[in-house]
Amino acid sequence: MxxxxxxxxxxxxxxxxxxxxxxxxxxxxxxxxxxxxxxxxxxxxxxxxxxxxxxxxxxxxxxxxxxxxxxxxxxxxxxxxxxxxxxxxxxxxxxxxxxxxxxxxxxxxxxxxxxxxxxxxxxxxxxxxxxxxxxxxxxxxxxxxxxxxxxxxxxxxxxQWDGGALVQPTGEDLLPPAPQEELDSMIEQLEAMLEPRGYFQPESRAAATRRTLRTMLTKPGWNHLEVRTMRGVLSSLSKPRRDGA
Amino acid sequence: MxxxxxxxxxxxxxxxxxxxxxxxxxxxxxxxxxxxxxxxxxxxxxxxxxxxxxxxxxxxxxxxxxxxxxxxxxxxxxxxxxxxxxxxxxxxxxxxxxxxxxxxxxxxxxxxxxxxxxxxxxxxxxxxxxxxxxxxxxxxxxxxxxxxxxxxxxxxxxxQWDGGALVQPTGEDLLPPAPQEELDSMIEQLEAMLEPRGYFQPESRAAATRRTLRTMLTKPGWNHLEVRTMRGVLSSLSKPRRDGA
Structure with missing residues (x-):
């Protein structure tokens, strides 16, 4: 044209x-x-x-x-x-x-x-x-x-943009959300850390608390790299402090 | 409005x-x-x-x-x-x-x-x-x-030109993201927990690691309730396990 x-x-x-x-x-x-x-x-x-x-x-x-x-x-x-x-x-x-x-x-x-x-x-x-x-x-x-x-x-x-003629596609940088199973594993890891610390007490509130956590952690739509980063954060938090405090 | x-x-x-x-x-x-x-x-x-x-x-x-x-x-x-x-x-x-x-x-x-x-x-x-x-x-x-x-x-x-049909807020139940300072406090809390566990080592990667964390935690647009929940999670994770493991 x-x-x-x-x-x-x-x-x-x-x-x-x-x-x-x-x-x-x-x-x-x-x-x-x-x-x-x-x-x-x-x-x-x-x-x-x-x-x-x-x-x-x-x-x-x-x-x-x-x-x-x-x-x-x-x-x-x-x-x-x-x-x-x-x-x-x-x-x-x-x-x-x-x-x-x-x-x-x-x-x-x-x-x-x-x-x-x-x-x-x-x-x-x-x-x-x-x-x-x-x-x-x-x-x-x-x-x-x-x-x-x-x-x-x-x-x-x-x-003239036509949905992006001048704009470079943003898709390359923006990875899709991680598959649900990766997210689930991350949430399990977190819950396993919280459980022995009494986070889900009292028991009567436990189900609602789990739902709140899941909703919050589903909201970001973290991609697989971000989920991996969060799992690394959780692993770090499970370790003892190096300064012994 | x-x-x-x-x-x-x-x-x-x-x-x-x-x-x-x-x-x-x-x-x-x-x-x-x-x-x-x-x-x-x-x-x-x-x-x-x-x-x-x-x-x-x-x-x-x-x-x-x-x-x-x-x-x-x-x-x-x-x-x-x-x-x-x-x-x-x-x-x-x-x-x-x-x-x-x-x-x-x-x-x-x-x-x-x-x-x-x-x-x-x-x-x-x-x-x-x-x-x-x-x-x-x-x-x-x-x-x-x-x-x-x-x-x-x-x-x-x-x-703002045409009468506001477009500009009404959608979904009254959608809380806005928490103010930046609340998000910052949450990130500081997390970093203070990660630091003594060597998460930001080696030092040469520390700035990039902090940026990655911040980007990941900014992405969700958590509202103030969600930020509070996350802070509660972090506080729980700082406590000793009740089972002594």
Whole structure:
């Protein structure tokens, strides 16, 4: 399947450093295509590279455009990010919803971000089919450019996981619980140590006490290595102290 | 319903600026409780405030702790964030999965982040019940501290968006895991019994052996009744046999 990776468009970004950080945010989640509309300090910008922290390829391949219309000319689906909803009659979606739409879409998609301080102008938003708004703390909305980019990139990347394409399987490390008979032997060992110390007294409570112990020791789902470790612990505890105390 | 908002714990953070950025990331998504373990440059740190961009309340209320164990002593659910999985036998979850668990959990949760360059030490991870790993581009993993914090905060905040159908605690009869300090006391009790029996010999393996034990005993998520039962078992095992054998 063709990648549905969206283009990230930065409109009139002010600081080269923020362009670099946005590139880094993108590449962390597998986005590589950046487009810049009229960057304030021109392009290339010497501050961008250091902030990209290795995502230099994204910067080197970034294209520069005079207008947003030009930057998204080949895109079928344009999403404008805004922090707060404005009086516009366009669908407003979360980053997650946008990512889902983008992942299913035919044709290229673009997510457009405005300048650091002011955000997108109304005319920029007008070009978009939908608005992406990150639902943030209504009393403290202070997402910076790279953070807005990373949340959108992250959500897109999540649509690509497919139950684990990017995530390495965790199964190799996680052994299954030990067979019941190993667990039983461990519990027997413990009970044999507790019995002569009066733990199961009074006799009337013994059955319930055994059940409690078994429930507790079954709960972890210890694997065979862990059961073996616990048996080693019990064997150690059966030994006399070396200090003779 | 009581808020399930997790505590954010920064372990040995290096730059005040990054602490400030983490505070800003938190507050954007409604998290307010920050705990600092041995911040490199002490606390308060004059670089933190400007980077917090208004999230000063989070910084002012941040508490400082000598150890991670102290910082999470009142937390029933501790998540350690790591970029790459290590050879640890703990559940590995995504930020989304962690957020879902936290939203449903009884008892406080903590999400723990390591120092900027090195990430969490193995001993820090050993304190956690589960590991949170953000699935990032395998060829370019370069999330900074504030970005890791913001993704976790964002995912938690998403669990709060829709009315709570998802976030009701399941099963009233399921007690939460005991607070970390109760678990620690139990482990100390066991170690004090094992030590004089040579369990931690040779000395060169002692630290790894302690970690293995701790991991194994953290895995069950025993509630306070179960921890008490286990302590009773240990006390019994310390007694002489009644049959004199």
């Amino acid at each position: 063709e990648s549905t990776a969206p283009v990230i468009v930065l409109v009139r970004p002010q600081l080269g450093e923020n362009i670099g950080k946005a590139a880094r945010a993108m590449l962390n989640f597998g986005l590589t295509e950046m487009r810049l509309v009229a960057p304030r300090d021109g392009w290339p910008n010497p501050s961008a590279g250091p902030a990209a922290a290795g995502a230099n390829g994204v910067l080197e391949n970034a294209t520069v455009h005079d207008t947003l219309a030009d930057a998204v000319a080949d895109c079928a689906h344009v999403y404008a990010t805004t922090v707060r909803k404005r009086g516009v009659t366009k669908p407003v979606v979360t980053p997650e919803e946008a990512a889902t739409e983008i992942a299913r879409a035919q044709g290229r998609s673009a997510i457009v971000f405005g300048p650091e301080r002011s955000g997108l102008e109304t005319e920029d938003v007008a070009l978009a089919r939908a608005i992406v708004t990150v639902p943030i703390n209504p009393e403290f909305g202070s997402l910076n450019l790279a953070q807005a980019v990373i949340l959108c990139a992250y959500e897109w990347s999540k649509t | 009581e808020s399930t908002a997790p505590v954010i714990v920064l372990v040995r953070p290096q730059l005040g600026e990054n602490i400030g950025k983490a505070a800003r990331a938190m507050l954007n998504f409604g998290l307010t409780e920050m705990r600092l373990v041995a911040p490199r440059d002490g606390w308060p740190n004059p670089s933190a405030g400007p980077a917090a961009a208004g999230a000063n309340g989070v910084l002012e209320n941040a508490t400082v702790h000598d150890t991670l164990a102290d910082a999470v002593a009142d937390c029933a659910h501790v998540y350690a964030t790591t970029v790459r999985k290590r050879g640890v036998t703990k559940p590995v979850v995504t930020p989304e999965e962690a957020a879902t668990e936290i939203a449903r959990a009884q008892g406080r949760s903590a999400i723990v982040f390591g120092p900027e360059r090195s990430g969490l030490e193995t001993e820090d991870v050993a304190l956690a019940r589960a590991i949170v790993t953000v699935p990032i581009n395998p060829e370019f993993g370069s999330l900074n501290l504030a970005q890791a914090v913001i993704l976790c905060a964002y995912e938690w905040s998403k669990t």
